[in-house]
Each structure stands twice: as C-alpha cells, then as structure tokens.
Amino acid sequence: MAFLPHGAAHGLADSPSTPLVDAVATSPAEIPPPGQDDNGPATGRTDGSAATTVMLCGAYLLDRSRAHPLLDDLPEVIHLPARVGRHPGLRAAVDLLGGELEQPRSGSDAMLPALLDVLLLHILRAWFDEQSADAATGWAAALRDPAVAAGLRAIHSDPGRQWTVAELAARGGLSRAAFARRFAALVGQPPQxxxxxxxxxxxxxxxxxxxxxxxxxxxxxxxxxxxxxxxxxxxxxxxxxxxxxxxxxxxx
CATH class of the missing domain: 1.10.10.60 (Homeodomain-like)
Incomplete structure (x- = not known):
C-alpha cells in the first residue's frame, strides 16, 4: 500500500532505473485471466510462468481550505508493506474494496465510498501505529497521549456540548492548567x-x-x-x- 497525502506527482516502477511509461486504466472486467495478456500468452516471468499484477488506484478529493492539521504531519509518501499478519484491518479493507470492484452487486454505489473512507482510516491508523513513541511529534504524539487523546475524543464525539477546559481536562485525568499546556503543545492550538x-x-x-x-x-x-x-x-x-x-x- 502506498499513500500520497499531499498529492505529489509520482511514478510507479519495479526499479528506480526503469523508464516510466504511461499506464492504461483497466476495469476489473477487462483484466485478462492468468496466463494471458492482451496479445496472447503472458511473458511476465523469466521462468515462463504467468505473472499477473492488479493495481488498485484511487484518489481522495479534500477541501484544502479546511484540511485537518493532522495531514500536515504526514510525509510525502506513506508506504505500508504487505506483510502477513501485519495490519489485518488494512488488508481486510483492501480485500473488501477489491471484491466490490471485481463483482459489483446491488448497493455498490453506497458501498464503495464507505469502503474508501474505511480504507483511509486504516491507512492513517497503520501509519500512526508504526511511529516510534519516543520519536512521535505533533498529531502522532497527540493521539498517543492518553490525556490529549481523551480530550479530542470528547470534542469529536459531542461537538455541540458546551465544553470547558476543566471538563476536557477531567476526561484526561489532568488539572486544567496541565491539560491546557499539553494540548496546546501537541495539537498546536489551545483546547477552546x-x-x-x-x-x-x-x-x-x-x-x-x-x-x-x-x-x-x-x-x-x-x-x-x-x-x-x-x-x-x-x-x-x-x-x-x-x-x-x-x-x-x-x-x-
């Protein structure tokens, strides 16, 4: 899985030395069966066996005028290698999305946007989980901090409530002053x-x-x-x- 949070121009190849060529988008129904490409038998691997690769690509349209500050902390490229047993939620989201695209069924129009949202959340969760607790800064540190994370959950779950800093601090088990200082340092602005x-x-x-x-x-x-x-x-x-x-x- 590769995710480019800032929309940087990019190319994808098996090696940095491989010249880039334009890719042609193909719908799942048009993908040739294993062992065959558009011109007949596949010629993928040096041992003569078939090699089929399916790339699942997508994009998110974000309102840059109100982008969440969390996105500013993300690198240009997030790479999450597909290791067995690692990030099972992310793998499950990709499998569900791929299956829905390969065999559309009733309700797919509603299912696909929901799965894309779930996929994005799993990507962000996986990346934050891989950050070292000692090296984490900004939002990665804020989400790891029990007191600040508790305050953020309270705000996000009930934004219409008339929250006071003291109430948010109580959620995190800190004094008002200590919570306000920690929140501002990690989130980048005071709680209110x-x-x-x-x-x-x-x-x-x-x-x-x-x-x-x-x-x-x-x-x-x-x-x-x-x-x-x-x-x-x-x-x-x-x-x-x-x-x-x-x-x-x-x-x-």
Whole structure:
C-alpha cells in the first residue's frame, strides 16, 4: 500500500532505473485471466510462468481550505508493506474494496465510498501505529497521549456540548492548567480554539451537504442562537452562513 497525502506527482516502477511509461486504466472486467495478456500468452516471468499484477488506484478529493492539521504531519509518501499478519484491518479493507470492484452487486454505489473512507482510516491508523513513541511529534504524539487523546475524543464525539477546559481536562485525568499546556503543545492550538475550529469545519459540511435550517446547524455545532453562530461563522470565513451555502450549491 502506498499513500500520497499531499498529492505529489509520482511514478510507479519495479526499479528506480526503469523508464516510466504511461499506464492504461483497466476495469476489473477487462483484466485478462492468468496466463494471458492482451496479445496472447503472458511473458511476465523469466521462468515462463504467468505473472499477473492488479493495481488498485484511487484518489481522495479534500477541501484544502479546511484540511485537518493532522495531514500536515504526514510525509510525502506513506508506504505500508504487505506483510502477513501485519495490519489485518488494512488488508481486510483492501480485500473488501477489491471484491466490490471485481463483482459489483446491488448497493455498490453506497458501498464503495464507505469502503474508501474505511480504507483511509486504516491507512492513517497503520501509519500512526508504526511511529516510534519516543520519536512521535505533533498529531502522532497527540493521539498517543492518553490525556490529549481523551480530550479530542470528547470534542469529536459531542461537538455541540458546551465544553470547558476543566471538563476536557477531567476526561484526561489532568488539572486544567496541565491539560491546557499539553494540548496546546501537541495539537498546536489551545483546547477552546480547536473546539471552535472543529465546530466551524462541521458547520461547513452541514451547510454544503444538507438542507438543515441555520438554527438547526447552529444547535448541532454548539451555538445556542442562530445569531451567535452566524457571527462566529463570519468571523472564521469572512462570509455569512447563508452566503456560504448559496456559493457552495452554485445558487445565486
């Protein structure tokens, strides 16, 4: 598995010295059976046996204006070798995705996006698991820190709650001051600033993808009034929620 978090231009070959040639995308139904390619018998291996390789490629479209800071900590290339018994969840996600592409069935339109999301989460989880605890910095360290991770889980699971730093600190078993210092050092911003950032990120998603009223969106992301939500949203984005929704939907 190779994952390029920042969309860097790349090529794939068996050796750095092999000249690159354009690849032709092929649907699963068009993949020739083992032992045969488009021109007849396969000529893959030097011993004359058939060699079939299937590459499963995909891309994620991200809103760079609201990219999660976790992505900034990732390297240009994440390489996860396919070792037996390592990262079984990742291997299972790839198998499920490959099977769904090879034999589409009813519900595939809904299944594929869900599996792609699951695959991305397994890739990130596998990479973070492979980071040395002593060498981890940034979000890798934040997710390994029990107190900070507990605070992040609380924010993500219930962003509409009126969290205080003291309540978040209690989730992690630390004093308010100690938690605030550790959270800011590892996450890159204070707990309340991250909470606001996360709420606004969720708000843009709700405004772009749904038709909930502004009052409903405000309640979901933790604002007691539509006016307070609109004020916070405009301070963050420079535009009112109504204008953002119209722009996102292409309406005038």
């Amino acid at each position: 600033a991250y909470l606001t950032w996360w709420r606004m990120t969720l708000a843009t998603r709700l405004l772009r993808e749904g038709d909930a009223t502004l009052a409903a969106v405000a309640r979901k992301v933790g604002y007691t009034s539509e006016f307070a939500f609109a004020h916070a949203f405009k301070r963050e984005y420079g535009t009112a929620p109504v204008g953002f929704r119209r722009s996102a939907s292409g309406r005038t």
